[in-house]
Structures are given as C-alpha cells and as structure tokens.
Amino acid sequence: MQHIIDRFISYVTIDTESDASSNTTPSTKKQLVLANLLVEELKKIGLEEVTIDENGYVMATLASNIEQECPTIGFIAHYDTTPDFTGANVKPQIIQNYDGGDIVLNKELNIILSPNYFKDLLQYKGQTLITTDGTTLLGADDKAGITEIVSAMEYLIQHPEIKHGKIRVGFTPDEEIGRGAHKFDVEKFGCDWAYTMDGSQIGELEYENFNAAGAKIIFKGKSVHPGYAKGKMINSMLLASKFISKLPKKEIPEKTKGYEGFFHVVGISGSIEETTVELIIRDHSAKKFRKRKEFIHKLAHRFNKKWENQFGAEIVIAEVKDQYYNMKEKVEPVFHIVEIAEKAMKELGIKPLIKPIRGGTDGCQLSYKGLPCPNIFAGGHNFHGKYEYVPVESMMKATEVIVKIVEITAAKK
Numbered sequence: 269m270q271h272i273i274d275r276f277i278s279y280v281t282i283d284t285e286s287d288a289s290s291n292t293t294p295s296t297k298k299q300l301v302l303a304n305l306l307v308e309e310l311k312k313i314g315l316e317e318v319t320i321d322e323n324g325y326v327m328a329t330l331a332s333n334i335e336q337e338c339p340t341i342g343f344i345a346h347y348d349t350t351p352d353f354t355g356a357n358v359k360p361q362i363i364q365n366y367d368g369g370d371i372v373l374n375k376e377l378n379i380i381l382s383p384n385y386f387k388d389l390l391q392y393k394g395q396t397l398i399t400t401d402g403t404t405l406l407g408a409d410d411k412a413g414i415t416e417i418v419s420a421m422e423y424l425i426q427h428p429e430i431k432h433g434k435i436r437v438g439f440t441p442d443e444e445i446g447r448g449a450h451k452f453d454v455e456k457f458g459c460d461w462a463y464t465m466d467g468s469q470i471g472e473l474e475y476e477n478f479n480a481a482g483a484k485i486i487f488k489g490k491s492v493h494p495g496y497a498k499g500k501m502i503n504s505m506l507l508a509s510k511f512i513s514k515l516p517k518k519e520i521p522e523k524t525k526g527y528e529g530f531f532h533v534v535g536i537s538g539s540i541e542e543t544t545v546e547l548i549i550r551d552h553s554a555k556k557f558r559k560r561k562e563f564i565h566k567l568a569h570r571f572n573k574k575w576e577n578q579f580g581a582e583i584v585i586a587e588v589k590d591q592y593y594n595m596k597e598k599v600e601p602v603f604h605i606v607e608i609a610e611k612a613m614k615e616l617g618i619k620p621l622i623k624p625i626r627g628g629t630d631g632c633q634l635s636y637k638g639l640p641c642p643n644i645f646a647g648g649h650n651f652h653g654k655y656e657y658v659p660v661e662s663m664m665k666a667t668e669v670i671v672k673i674v675e676i677t678a679a680k681k
Contacts, residue, residue: 269396272663276398276415277360278305279347280407285355286348286445293323293451294348294441300324302347306414306439313422315437323451326439330421330432338433338678342462343420343670344630344641345413346443349405352652359401368393373654374402381655388469388649389657396660406656408648412663413465414439416646419663420670432674436462440630446480446591449633461605461640463673464631470662471618472645475599475606477625477632478529478550479557480591483564485511485547488583491540502579504543507571508536511584512545514567527552527624529560552594552624561588592628598635599642606642608680612672618665621645644669 282302287295294300303324310318315328326347332338349355363371368390371381379402383389400406417437424430436459440448443466467474489504515531524530529551536545549564551557568586575583599606606622613620625632631641647662 269660269664272415272419272667273362273396273398273660275419276408276411276658276663279411279414280358280360283356283358284348284407285351286442287351288445293447295445295447296348299348299441303439303441306347306418309418310421310437313418314425315421321453324441325452327457328421328437330424330435330437332432332434333428334431334433334678339460340434340436340458341674341677342436342438342457342459342639343417344438344440344462344464344634345417345466345646346410346440346448346630347414348441348444348448349407349409349411350444350652352444353405353654354403355405355407358404358407360406361399361401363397363399366393366395366397371397371399373399377402379654381657386650386655391469392659392661397657398660399657400654402654405651405653406648406658408646408656408658409651410443410466410646412648412658412666413646416465416663416666416670419667423667423671424674430671430675432678435674438462443630446628448630449637452630452634452637454634454637454639457639459639461602462631462634463605463609463670464629464634464641464643465646465666465670466629466631467625467643467645468647468649468651469621470645470647470659470665471613471621472643473606473609473613473620473622474625474643475622476552476596477592477594477628477643478552479554479593480628481549481557481561481588482591483547483549483586483588485545485564485568485587486585487511487538487543487545488579488581488585489539489541489543490579501540502575502583503540505538505540507583508538508543508545511567511571512536525626529553529556531560548591549588550626554594564588592632593636595632595635595641599640602640605640608673608676609642609644609669612669612676615676616665616668616672618669
C-alpha cells in the first residue's frame with residue numbers, strides 16, 4: 269500500500285494544470301515536468317521502447333512473455349489537471365482507517381469533507397483515504413490512473429509467471445481541455461484496443477459517453493448616451509440574457525442525470541456593444557445532439573429576424589463546433605473488450621458498474637481514431653475541486669484489474 273501512496277503523491281505534488289487559451293501542445297510547459305519524470309520511471313522499472321514526442325505524449329512497451337499470438341492491448345491515462353480549480357502546491361492528507369465521520373480538510377478555513385453531503389464516503393469506512401488540504405484539487409483525475417498503470421506494469425515485470433501478450437502504455441497531456449487525443453499517434457501506439465484508466469468510483473466500466481459541442485455566441489449592440497437612449501440603444505448584455513432565458517430551463521447540468529442531455533452556460537463577458545456567451549452542449553443520443561445544435565442556430569435566427577430592422581445586420585452570431593462523439597458506436601462492434609474488463613472485475617470480487625459517462629475521456633476520441641477504448645475506474649471522487657479524494661484500496665484494486673485483464677486476454681482463444 270505504501271508504495272502506491274508514495275507513487276501517487278509524487279505525481280500529484282507536481283502542478284500539471286492545462287490551459288485552454290494556449291495554442292501549444294502541451295498547453296503548459298509545466299506538464300512536461302511530470303511527463304519527463306514518467307519517462308525515467310518507466311525506464312527504471314524495466315519497460316522498453318520508452319518515448320516522449322515533441323507534443324509530450326509518453327509511450328512504452330512491456331514485451332510479451334508468451335509464444336502464441338495474442339492481441340496487443342494498451343492502457344492510457346492523462347497527466348494534466350483541470351484549469352477549473354488550482355492544482356498548484358497540492359498538499360495531500362492521508363486519512364488512515366476512515367471512521368465514517370467528517371474529515372476536516374482545513375481547520376483555519378473551516379473546509380470539511382462530510383458524508384452528510386458526499387454520501388459515497390461511507391463506502392470507504394475503514395479504508396485509507398487521500399484528500400486535499402482544502403485549498404487545491406487533488407489530481408486523482410487522472411494521476412490515480414497513471415499510478416495504477418505504472419504499478420501494474422511494475423508488478424508484471426516482477427512476476428514473470430503471469431503470462432501476458434504485448435502491452436503498451438500511454439500518457440497524454442491536455443485531456444482536461446478536450447485535446448488529450450488530438451495528437452495521439454494511434455498507429456505508433458500499435459494496439460488492437462486499449463482502456464483509459466480515468467473513471468471514478470470502484471467498479472465503474474464505461475463505453476458510452478456524451479456527444480459534445482461547444483458554442484460561442486456573439487451579441488451585438490448599439491451604445492448611445494443613456495439619457496437619450498429611447499428607441500436607439502441596444503444593450504448586448506441584456507440581449508444575451510434574453511437568449512439564455514430561452515434555453516430549456518430543465519435541461520441544465522443541475523437538473524439532469526443518466527442519459528439526459530443539457531445546455532450549460534460556462535462563460536459570459538461583454539459590454540453594451542458586444543457580449544460573448546460560451547456554452548457547452550451535451551447529449552448521448554446522436555439525434556437529440558443534432559437537434560440541440562439546431563436549436564441554437566434557430567434561436568439565433570429568431571433574434572436576428574426580430575432585430576434586423578433596428579440593427580441593420582445580424583445581431584446574433586452563433587458558432588457551434590463539435591468536440592467529441594459517443595464511443596458506443598465504435599466499441600459495440602468489438603464488445604468483447606468490455607466483457608474482458610467486466611470478467612476481470614468479477615474475478616476480483618468487484619461489482620461492475622456499467623453506466624454512461626456524463627462527460628468524455630481520451631478514449632472517446634481515440635475510439636474514433638481507430639483505437640476502441642472503454643473507460644475503467646481509477647478510484648477518485650469529487651474531481652475538479654477541493655473536496656476531491658481517492659481511497660488507496662480503490663487504486664490497488666484498479667491495479668489488480670489491469671493485471672487481470674492482461675491475463676484474461678493472453679488466455680483467451
């Protein structure tokens with residue numbers, strides 16, 4: 269256990285926050301600190317063909333130890349952390365033999381991780397938890413996944429009696445800003461299929477995710493002296509507010525779950541003459557996803573029609589861009605790769621929790637690049653904020669799942 273704790277802490281104490289405003293890959297140079305550390309660690313534990321390319325993608329190989337032909341499979345995790353909450357100066361706290369009560373993350377700031385609010389905590393009574401100190405995120409998303417992959421490879425090297433085919437591991441930058449798979453060289457990776465270790469609670473196994481798009485909507489206005497503005501001023505901020513009010517009120521993240529899609533306003537800024545609204549569009553159904561995008565364009569058209577005489581041009585400009593798609597379409601034709609992961613969990617006494625991802629992973633984009641890639645739990649909870657935590661036992665189980673998957677794959681005829 270201590271070995272996994274030490275490895276995980278060595279990763280999360282390195283700041284790897286990505287930056288959506290950057291045009292480079294990785295989006296932040298500090299991500300390369302961990303990437304280069306991983307290169308050295310993979311070499312040290314005995315992996316072969318360890319590489320890092322100019323974009324920060326790390327790959328390595330564990331050679332097959334069997335003579336018969338066997339599929340080459342991969343395991344992937346991302347090393348960046350979200351820009352939604354600071355990942356600088358992470359100070360992990362270790363809670364041994366968790367008693368099921370409140371955990372004081374920061375006494376001075378009165379920040380408490382409580383099972384009264386985060387009920388999943390009670391699943392882990394008696395276990396060892398790693399939490400934040402209440403001032404940063406933890407980074408279990410996805411440094412828990414990295415910990416598990418590296419630990420599993422190390423275990424397989426130390427136990428050559430466990431038979432396996434060729435295994436590839438890959439670590440990516442910028443997943444949290446939607447670019448983790450953009451420059452991933454699937455051909456170089458050379459796998460029949462792979463798994464991302466990027467899920468949450470123990471047992472999660474996912475092969476469905478949202479179809480995703482981002483919308484940038486620009487509202488124009490006219491500024492005149494407010495004392496003489498009647499019939500002349502057009503306040504773009506108020507126009508944007510009216511537009512937002514026309515979005516379906518029950519189709520927002522706070523009021524949806526499961527397969528239900530949503531519109532989510534993520535940013536608004538502006539002045540009288542110009543306001544920009546950014547929102548994301550999500551739906552599991554391809555048909556409903558298409559209709560959601562059409563709705564934005566139709567709504568913009570209605571506003572333009574209403575204001576065309578007074579403004580004299582398009583007053584609302586809507587740009588909608590697809591971000592990623594539901595991997596289900598690419599995974600279902602090779603569904604045995606999900607069944608192998610499910611079998612591995614069951615053999616280890618883990619109840620598989622097969623459910624749709626209300627988000628995306630590198631795996632969804634990789635699946636559309638020709639590498640089918642379901643998602644497996646990494647163990648963490650409450651990602652992207654100060655209440656993030658991970659049970660050490662969950663990381664240990666995820667490590668065992670990786671080992672069991674390669675065993676089953678090698679034995680499968």
